[in-house]
Amino acid sequence: MKNRERESISNRIVHCVKDLPYFTIDNLKILQVKDYHLKIVLSRMIKSGKIIRLKKGMYVLSDFLDKVKIDGNFSYYVEFIGTKICYPSYLSMDYVLYEHNTKFYFCEYKQTLCLQEQIGSIYLSQDKG
Numbered sequence: 001m002k003n004r005e006r007e008s009i010s011n012r013i014v015h016c017v018k019d020l021p022y023f024t025i026d027n028l029k030i031l032q033v034k035d036y037h038l039k040i041v042l043s044r045m046i047k048s049g050k051i052i053r054l055k056k057g058m059y060v061l062s063d064f065l066d067k068v069k070i071d072g073n074f075s076y077y078v079e080f081i082g083t084k085i086c087y088p089s090y091l092s093m094d095y096v097l098y099e100h101n102t103k104f105y106f107c108e109y110k111q112t113l114c115l116q117e118q119i120g121s122i123y124l125s126q127d128k129g
Helices: 002-016 025-031 034-046 064-072 074-085 093-099
Strands: 050-054 058-061 104-108 111-115 122-126
Touching: 002 025, 002 034, 002 058, 025 034, 050 064, 050 074, 058 064, 058 074, 064 074, 064 122
Parallel strands: none
Antiparallel strands: 050 058, 104 111, 111 122
């Protein structure tokens, strides 16, 4: 593959996926380039730092990540992409409540678990009776 062709393909890849939170080789089928050419160009783009490999076959543009960090949405992006990388997955209720700094009262088997906003302390009291 000639150097000029490779640059052309990499520019076309960037143009196609610039607004996607992640992409796969299947997303690049519209470029009508053979898979092995795409893999070569992607590996070179990874080495140059233009894209980041999230897992085998799943990538994100470095510029997209920079934009997400600047917007202040990086923690939301990490939560979103985590559910895509490890599917099926979910966010636990404890994690969501902690992230939103919320009080939560849970009663089960005569135990009361209170998560309080002040320090994030956990108080466990057991009913006697």
